[in-house]
Amino acid sequence: xxxxxxxxxxxxxxxxxxxxxxxxxxxxxxxxxxxxxxxxxxxxxxxxxxxxxxxxxxxxxxxxxxxxxxxxxxxxxxxxxxxxxxxxxxxxxxxxxxxxxxxxxxxxxxxxxxxxxxxxxxxxxxxxxxxxxxxxxxxxxx
Numbered sequence: 001x002x003x004x005x006x007x008x009x010x011x012x013x014x015x016x017x018x019x020x021x022x023x024x025x026x027x028x029x030x031x032x033x034x035x036x037x038x039x040x041x042x043x044x045x046x047x048x049x050x051x052x053x054x055x056x057x058x059x060x061x062x063x064x065x066x067x068x069x070x071x072x073x074x075x076x077x078x079x080x081x082x083x084x085x086x087x088x089x090x091x092x093x094x095x096x097x098x099x100x101x102x103x104x105x106x107x108x109x110x111x112x113x114x115x116x117x118x119x120x121x122x123x124x125x126x127x128x129x130x131x132x133x134x135x136x137x138x139x140x141x142x
Contacts, residue, residue: 003137008086011137013038015073015086016114020045020128022062022069022092032059035118036071037110041132043071043088044107047125048118060094060126067091069130084139090132103129 003011012018020034036045047057063069069092074085095104107127112118 001139003139005135008135008137011086012073012088019072020059020069022059024062024065030058030062035115037114039107039110043130044110044127046111046123046127048123049121063092063094071130081140086137088132089134090130092128092130095127095129
């Protein structure tokens with residue numbers, strides 16, 4: 001069953017993590033798990049201090065080359081009547097100002113409200129903002 005936009009937004013907002021899909025100028029798709037928050041009409045995520053192989057993350061380079069992205073959340077269950085997924089497609093921008101604009105402060109506060117780990121140690125890296133242009137969702141049952 002197809003989900004309407006309000007249901008898609010609600011399911012995405014309630015999800016604990018998502019998958020971010022990007023593709024740079026090379027048109028090669030890449031998908032990474034992300035923590036995120038929904039702030040009005042934007043999905044925000046940030047580069048945190050968890051260990052990474054590099055600080056020059058491919059997802060940030062991809063967005064600089066091609067801002068079109070998708071975010072996917074889903075619920076899998078062996079009872080297939082409980083399956084659902086939501087995809088948000090939009091344009092992303094990378095906000096790199098570490099000094100803290102009002103928008104950055106709001107994004108980090110929204111992330112800290114969702115993830116206790118960020119309360120004591122908020123992300124210090126760039127914030128990725130996704131302006132959602134299209135919501136798509138499906139559920140096995142309403």
